[in-house]
Amino acid sequence: MSLQLTPVAAVGAALVLFVWAASGVWVNFDAHARGSDYPAVWGIFAPLSGVVLFYYLLWWRRGRPRQWPPSRSERAAATVVVAGIGGLIAGSLVSPPDPASQLTVWPVTFACCLPVAYWLVRRRLDAA
Template sequence: MSLQLTPAAAVGVLLLPVVWVALGMWINFDSHARGSDHPGVWGVFAPLSGIVLVYYLVWWRRGRSRAYPPSRWERSSATVAVAGIGGLVAGSLVSPPDPVSQLIVWPVAFACCLPVAYWVVKRGV
């Protein structure tokens, strides 16, 4: 079986680092606003490790209030991160269990999840 990198799959491959960077930026901005001494550490390690990401989202951020409201960059990066993760989940549910097929479906699912992610981030859910 040959894995062919079609232009549609290449878009999916290029979308992966965009979502990772957006997730890291959002966690960096959010942890800085919540008074972390090392927001860059959170921003680097949370996207790379699911355990650190879950710890940050479920435990660390729960008891700390924000010092200031989210900026435009923070909301934009959060929107891209939520749409990327939502698109990845939706794409894996509707596409065959083939990695190339999932890379082709992911950008479409990402684009469909962007309005929902914008609404979720704007409401602050």
């Protein structure tokens, strides 16, 4: 089986990179707001390694209150990340198990998850 890179699959591949970069941006903003001495280091290494990302989310953030409320840019990055993860999960449930089909379906499920992600991020970050 060969992976055919159609224009729609290319959009899906670009979306993967966009969501991946948005996760680094969000971690950078969040680490800076929580008083990290090196937020850029968190922002670079968290998307590169799932272990670092899980350590940041489950251990480092806990017990460190935010020093200021989230900005619009931080909310936008968090919305893209949440919609990307939700779209990836929904796309893997409704598409065949080959990568080309999942890259084709993911932009559609991402777009469908954006309003829900916006609502979740708005509700969660404004409450924090």
